[in-house]
Amino acid sequence: MLRSGLITPYRGVRYHLKEYSTHAPENYQELFNLRHASLRNVIERAFGVLKKRFPIISTGTESHFSVGTLTKIVLACCILHNYLMGADPDEQILREVDQELWNNESQTEDIYSTEKDNEDARLGASIRNEIAKRMWQGYIQPRQ
Secondary structure, X not given: OOXXXXXXXXXXXXOXXXXXXXXXXXXXXXXXXXXXXXXXXXXXXXXXXXXXXXXXXXXXXXXXXXXXXXXXXXXXXXXHHHHHHHHOOOHHHHHHHHHHHHHHHHHOOOXXXXXXXXXXXXXXXXXXXXXXXXXXXXXXXXXX
């Protein structure tokens, strides 16, 4: 749900990366959604790689660890992964995760919820519009 602390993509506007493979963004909303989808893809890829390499991260929905401990586990896994990629890279894990993301992109659940008409949702919309318009200005200025 759109909130001031959780900025969601624009509804009813192209979102998935495949939709932009043949057509560039045509307005600030499409550019925002493209960049949002790109960032989401990077985050999903990073966690996908960590989950494949370190099963402790994907041990189910009910964790036996506190949030603080989970945070430390994820950070330690990131450090170990980066070390391993430098010492003995395993490109197969990256390829597997990329393939899974590619196959699942069109099957991702709808991330939108019905927006409640409240002040925080309006503030979130205002923040998103400001970010999107600034992105658009930076995107079109080099072309002019």
